[in-house]
Amino acid sequence: MPGAARRSNDTAAGPQIGANQTFVYVEGELWMVLGDVNAAHGPAPHVPGPDLMVEGSSFVFIDGIPICREGHLAGCGHPTTGSSVVFSED
Numbered sequence: 001m002p003g004a005a006r007r008s009n010d011t012a013a014g015p016q017i018g019a020n021q022t023f024v025y026v027e028g029e030l031w032m033v034l035g036d037v038n039a040a041h042g043p044a045p046h047v048p049g050p051d052l053m054v055e056g057s058s059f060v061f062i063d064g065i066p067i068c069r070e071g072h073l074a075g076c077g078h079p080t081t082g083s084s085v086v087f088s089e090d
């Protein structure tokens, strides 16, 4: 199952530096949600950044915002990594 994307601990090539929600933590870090910031990385289109997460769950929300999990895409096209402990199907 795909793991929960976490601020700081996960990357979509660039570090995940969101977050638009401040309520739900996974392994001590905020659970990334749609629209959260992924740091600039590498050559274009991954810069100038910062980039935003553009894909999220259809079923799981935090504070009304879709959560991001392993495989969801940042705007640059890179998929995010995720937790090996906390999961969300989608």
Ligand SMILES: [Zn+2]
Pocket: 012, 013, 014, 041, 045, 046, 074, 076, 077, 078
């Ligand atoms: Zn990228």
